[in-house]
Amino acid sequence: MADTSYVRTEMLPEQAPPPSTIGLIGWFRQNLFNGWANSILTLLALYFIYVVLKAIVPWIFVPSWSGNDVHECRALVAAAWGEGHHGACWGVIRERWVQLLFGFYPKELYWRPILAFILLFVALAPILFASVPRKLLIFSAIFPFLMVWLLWGGTLWLPISVILGFVIGWVLFKATLEHAGALIANLLLILAPIIWWLTACGGFANLMHGIIPIGIEPVESAKFGGFMLSITIGLVGIALSLPLGILLALGRQSDLIILKAVCVGFIEFIRGVPLITLLFVASTLLNIFMPPGTNFDIILRVIIMVTLFASAYMAEVIRGGLAALPKGQYEAADSLGLDYAQATRLIIMPQALKISIPGIVGTFIGLFKDTVLVSIIGLLDPVGLKQTINGDVAWTGLNWEIYGFICLIFFIFCFGMSRYSMYLERKLATGHH
Amino acid sequence: MASIPDQGTGGFRVSQLLYDTRYRSTTIQIIALILILLGIGWLINNTIQNLDALGKEPSLKFFGEPASYDINQRLVEYSSRDTHLRASFVGLLNTLLVAVLGCITATIVGVFVGVLRLSNNWLIARLMTVYIEAFRNVPVLVWILIVFSVMIETMPKPSAFRNGEASMLFNESLAITNRGIYTPAPMFENGLGSIRIFGESSLRFDLSLTFLAIAALFGVCFFISRKIKQRADRIQNETGDRPTTWYLRLGVLVVPMAILLWVLGLGWNFPELKGFNFKEGIHLRNSLLALWIALSLYTAAFIAEAVRAGIMAISKGQTEAAYALGIQPGRTMSLVILPQALRVIIPPLISQYLNLTKNSSLAIAVGYMDITGTLGGITLNQTGRELETILFLMLTYLAISLSISAVMNWYNNRVKLVER
Numbered sequence: 001m002a003d004t005s006y007v008r009t010e011m012l013p014e015q016a017p018p019p020s021t022i023g024l025i026g027w028f029r030q031n032l033f034n035g036w037a038n039s040i041l042t043l044l045a046l047y048f049i050y051v052v053l054k055a056i057v058p059w060i061f062v063p064s065w066s067g068n069d070v071h072e073c074r075a076l077v078a079a080a081w082g083e084g085h086h087g088a089c090w091g092v093i094r095e096r097w098v099q100l101l102f103g104f105y106p107k108e109l110y111w112r113p114i115l116a117f118i119l120l121f122v123a124l125a126p127i128l129f130a131s132v133p134r135k136l137l138i139f140s141a142i143f144p145f146l147m148v149w150l151l152w153g154g155t156l157w158l159p160i161s162v163i164l165g166f167v168i169g170w171v172l173f174k175a176t177l178e179h180a181g182a183l184i185a186n187l188l189l190i191l192a193p194i195i196w197w198l199t200a201c202g203g204f205a206n207l208m209h210g211i212i213p214i215g216i217e218p219v220e221s222a223k224f225g226g227f228m229l230s231i232t233i234g235l236v237g238i239a240l241s242l243p244l245g246i247l248l249a250l251g252r253q254s255d256l257i258i259l260k261a262v263c264v265g266f267i268e269f270i271r272g273v274p275l276i277t278l279l280f281v282a283s284t285l286l287n288i289f290m291p292p293g294t295n296f297d298i299i300l301r302v303i304i305m306v307t308l309f310a311s312a313y314m315a316e317v318i319r320g321g322l323a324a325l326p327k328g329q330y331e332a333a334d335s336l337g338l339d340y341a342q343a344t345r346l347i348i349m350p351q352a353l354k355i356s357i358p359g360i361v362g363t364f365i366g367l368f369k370d371t372v373l374v375s376i377i378g379l380l381d382p383v384g385l386k387q388t389i390n391g392d393v394a395w396t397g398l399n400w401e402i403y404g405f406i407c408l409i410f411f412i413f414c415f416g417m418s419r420y421s422m423y424l425e426r427k428l429a430t431g432h433h
Numbered sequence: 434m435a436s437i438p439d440q441g442t443g444g445f446r447v448s449q450l451l452y453d454t455r456y457r458s459t460t461i462q463i464i465a466l467i468l469i470l471l472g473i474g475w476l477i478n479n480t481i482q483n484l485d486a487l488g489k490e491p492s493l494k495f496f497g498e499p500a501s502y503d504i505n506q507r508l509v510e511y512s513s514r515d516t517h518l519r520a521s522f523v524g525l526l527n528t529l530l531v532a533v534l535g536c537i538t539a540t541i542v543g544v545f546v547g548v549l550r551l552s553n554n555w556l557i558a559r560l561m562t563v564y565i566e567a568f569r570n571v572p573v574l575v576w577i578l579i580v581f582s583v584m585i586e587t588m589p590k591p592s593a594f595r596n597g598e599a600s601m602l603f604n605e606s607l608a609i610t611n612r613g614i615y616t617p618a619p620m621f622e623n624g625l626g627s628i629r630i631f632g633e634s635s636l637r638f639d640l641s642l643t644f645l646a647i648a649a650l651f652g653v654c655f656f657i658s659r660k661i662k663q664r665a666d667r668i669q670n671e672t673g674d675r676p677t678t679w680y681l682r683l684g685v686l687v688v689p690m691a692i693l694l695w696v697l698g699l700g701w702n703f704p705e706l707k708g709f710n711f712k713e714g715i716h717l718r719n720s721l722l723a724l725w726i727a728l729s730l731y732t733a734a735f736i737a738e739a740v741r742a743g744i745m746a747i748s749k750g751q752t753e754a755a756y757a758l759g760i761q762p763g764r765t766m767s768l769v770i771l772p773q774a775l776r777v778i779i780p781p782l783i784s785q786y787l788n789l790t791k792n793s794s795l796a797i798a799v800g801y802m803d804i805t806g807t808l809g810g811i812t813l814n815q816t817g818r819e820l821e822t823i824l825f826l827m828l829t830y831l832a833i834s835l836s837i838s839a840v841m842n843w844y845n846n847r848v849k850l851v852e853r
Contacts, residue, residue, distance in 0.1 A: 414570035
């Protein structure tokens with residue numbers, strides 16, 4: 001046997017990859033300049049970015065923060081960058097950012113919305129994070145009433161009286177469940193609070209306030225405004241629409257034809273008309289639908305219509321969650337001998353709601369953005385406040401600074417929430433495989 | 434309820450209505466129905482009492498009264514002496530106009546952006562992400578107002594065209610001003626005239642026979658062009674060679690149209706600067722433009738996300754298989770991926786079209802006279818008939834929404850059948 005070998009016996013030393021495929025150059029070639037079409041696109045994009053930045057950057061970076069009106073701003077810009085330089089007038093934001101956040105809410109009471117906002121996160125914690133003690137859920141349930149009380153002020157007995165409605169319903173439910181059966185108990189659970197609120201609620205609050213006056217200074221709705229108003233309408237709307245949406249979704253899924261028809265009709269009607277028409281109803285019609293002599297607050301009317309609006313969308317989100325549950329869950333609940341109410345409360349809803357959380361967050365983002373429409377019916381949300389600010393002689397004609405500020409705040413809120421909901425979606429997706 | 438009904442001995446007892454699963458659902462429904470009817474009755478009763486107190490008998494007579502306000506952007510002739518019904522009709526057409534225009538542009542932009550966001554080009558993909566996030570996370574009303582302000586503040590005034598500070602584009606035919614865009618209007622020397630539909634009623638409009646003829650010819654040509662393509666497909670299936678047909682198809686589309694336009698005597702009516710403003714031509718007001726652009730860009734951001742989700746739902750194997758067959762990346766996208774992704778994309782697309790149509794009601798913020806601006810705006814304020822106008826406004830939107838979803842669902846079902 002000759003000692004010629006056709007196969008190499010030792011390994012070749014490793015070579016470095018070609019310099020054009022590694023490092024910065026490699027990355028550039030791979031991601032920006034692979035092929036002539038891509039290169040042209042890249043150059044076009046770079047040119048576009050250059051044009052946009054060239055227009056915007058000199059406008060943003062101007063030392064006009066301390067200007068007290070449009071003319072002072074102009075003088076400051078001209079002093080720094082020369083005559084004829086177009087620059088922003090940031091003085092308006094310095095002077096009015098508080099107003100854009102709080103509207104005309106009394107200055108000495110700002111702590112109340114701020115406290116409500118901080119407590120909001122405490123209330124949200126047990127819903128969003130599983131590791132937080134479950135006991136906090138009680139606080140989450142009370143929070144909506146606490147928030148309304150903190151914002152509007154007045155007697156503490158009114159929110160307590162409203163909560164009492166739920167308590168009465170629950171007590172009657174427990175009391176009748178044994179003797180009269182689930183149907184009557186459930187009916188009482190829904191009807192008793194409604195009757196309480198419509199008849200005795202206000203009287204009870206007044207009576208108790210007469211005996212033991214506890215309360216904080218009331219603030220009228222006309223003073224609400226800015227992002228505080230948007231957040232309030234959005235939050236209250238979403239919180240109230242959740243139970244309504246659950247009922248509508250269950251109704252839409254049920255075998256009971258009349259109930260189903262009513263729910264489908266309501267959902268499709270609300271989803272078929274623009275929110276602005278519902279806001280018109282709030283501003284002009286809602287008082288006509290109520291018993292003669294009723295004249296309740298415009299923000300409350302808006303919240304009622306926004307709640308109805310959101311509940312239709314919420315119902316569709318929850319219906320998606322219900323549909324995503326495996327049929328085995330329903331059957332398992334049936335085979336355990338649970339009745340419909342028990343199965344829904346203990347087996348179906350906890351799972352369906354968990355699946356629906358990203359959709360609920362999405363609905364909330366949409367609702368939060370839609371709250372700016374209230375400016376059309378004359379409420380002072382950020383967009384409405386812009387007109388007020390422009391009405392001031394000192395700040396007349398300023399558009400971009402204020403729009404920029406409004407956009408920025410909305411972007412921070414909505415982007416943050418949408419990222420959170422995406423994170424949640426990923427977390428839930430892995431949990432279900 | 435999967436339980437076996439109790440086989441009760443003896444006759445029917447009232448308690449069976451509650452405890453027997455055979456009757457219980459009926460009982461629940463009847464109770465619910467009674468409660469709902471009571472609630473509705475309560476609302477109607479309140480309404481009647483309140484309207485009585487205000488002295489407003491519900492009636493639709495106001496629709497026949499003269500509207501006495503002007504609508505500057507309109508598709509059909511209208512004067513302030515026309516009725517409120519006519520004004521609402523003009524508004525309805527304006528709503529449909531901006532909705533149709535918006536849906537078309539939003540779809541085109543949305544598909545482009547959605548595809549580009551998945552591009553290999555890092556910079557382009559990032560730019561598209563910035564665009565999508567910026568538009569999705571800021572309210573559409575703010576965008577409409579911003580676009581409106583951009584048009585008013587950055588475009589030249591008509592007077593700037595007089596002293597040469599600004600000039601018209603495309604050989605003196607297109608003027609972009611802060612009052613809107615003026616484009617040339619087509620004119621026909623030997624036009625076929627028009628016929629009036631619905632006589633002298635409030636819903637009358639003039640149907641231009643000239644445009645009808647052009648549309649009909651286009652339809653026929655398009656049909657023939659499709660036939661040529663189908664024939665080419667058939668030959669390709671039989672023999673493997675595809676006959677070159679692009680010049681035939683182009684010719685069929687272009688030549689008859691050119692002849693027809695020549696016969697009709699097509700001319701252009703160019704906008705001209707007269708006094709302080711442009712006259713003649715077509716005037717697209719900046720309220721319409723702002724609404725159209727903002728709605729399109731806003732909705733396009735959502736459509737882009739739907740398109741991206743649809744494309745990502747198609748398995749990577751499809752792309753790889755297409756590459757293995759030697760199909761170019763661009764054609765892979767248009768011939769292999771997008772047709773399959775369409776199935777996933779259409780349902781969210783439907784809801785985006787609905788959203789765009791509903792959002793077009795924000796026209797009221799920039800003064801574009803759509804149906805919210807006419808029926809729900811000035812007509813409501815002038816007549817004081819809140820109940821009737823808002824009810825009609827809602828029913829109109831409901832009808833539009835239901836029609837859109839009906840058409841799109843029909844299309845969705847058709848695509849599904851073809852695909853399977």
